[in-house]
Amino acid sequence: MKEKLSQRTILVVDDEENVSGLLKIYLESEGFKVETAADGLKAIEIAKELNPDLIILDIMLPFKDGWQVAQELRKDMDTPIIMLSAKGGESDKILGLNLGGDDYVTKPFSPGEITARVKAILRRAKTEKQECDILNFPQLIIDFSKYEIISKGEKIITTPKEVELIWLLASNPGVVFTRERLLDKIWGYDYLGDSRTVDTHIKRLRRKIEKGELYTYLHTVWGVGYKFQVVKNEEKSF
Numbered sequence: 001m002k003e004k005l006s007q008r009t010i011l012v013v014d015d016e017e018n019v020s021g022l023l024k025i026y027l028e029s030e031g032f033k034v035e036t037a038a039d040g041l042k043a044i045e046i047a048k049e050l051n052p053d054l055i056i057l058d059i060m061l062p063f064k065d066g067w068q069v070a071q072e073l074r075k076d077m078d079t080p081i082i083m084l085s086a087k088g089g090e091s092d093k094i095l096g097l098n099l100g101g102d103d104y105v106t107k108p109f110s111p112g113e114i115t116a117r118v119k120a121i122l123r124r125a126k127t128e129k130q131e132c133d134i135l136n137f138p139q140l141i142i143d144f145s146k147y148e149i150i151s152k153g154e155k156i157i158t159t160p161k162e163v164e165l166i167w168l169l170a171s172n173p174g175v176v177f178t179r180e181r182l183l184d185k186i187w188g189y190d191y192l193g194d195s196r197t198v199d200t201h202i203k204r205l206r207r208k209i210e211k212g213e214l215y216t217y218l219h220t221v222w223g224v225g226y227k228f229q230v231v232k233n234e235e236k237s238f
Helices: 015-027 040-050 066-073 090-098 111-126 160-170 179-185 194-211
Strands: 009-013 032-039 054-058 079-086 101-105 136-138 139-143 148-150 152-154 214-220 223-231
Touching: 009 015, 009 040, 009 152, 032 040, 040 066, 040 111, 040 139, 054 066, 054 111, 054 179, 066 090, 079 111, 079 194, 090 101, 101 214, 111 152, 111 214, 136 160, 148 160, 148 194, 160 179, 160 194, 160 223, 179 194, 179 223, 194 214, 194 223
Parallel strands: 009 032, 009 054, 054 079, 079 101
Antiparallel strands: 136 139, 139 148, 148 152, 214 223
């Protein structure tokens, strides 16, 4: 039985017409609405006008490459992004995640695999708005119902994965989560990445919420994983 996805819009950005066309066919067969763009400038224009539920973004694009597009969109959008690339090196994957990608897929790929990843990301991002979905800490508010993080009274730009990750940790203060457990909880058991994905997201979150702050929240438990705990900087011990 297919999920009800008729209201979900996907933007596919790829300058290879056979790739974007094939993905469009597969995604529309699953009930998605699909728009396409063949260059970076058009991708930014359509994304800001359309505000899609998810973007599939190729790296090698005319005018503006995928790295530049992701950077531009992340200034004011938290739309999930799946990055596509023929570059499968570890440094490329880390760069893609650092720029705000929620997933990174190496070409060649199966359209069915992309479709499954799209559905998994959207499924995890979907949540009912409930009043209890707000966590308050000194200088930090996590509103899971709105997928928002407020730092010192200002909303910061985050990806859905970043919100899900900090929510899981903050909902269990003091509990140490291994990287493998975080991958399973946030990305799903079928995720094909590795534990460095968790490290990259933690690093991004720290940069956004802890830079120059009085409090730190995300702590590394060496050799094990990560935990959430509110600590004043002067109280930190190494």
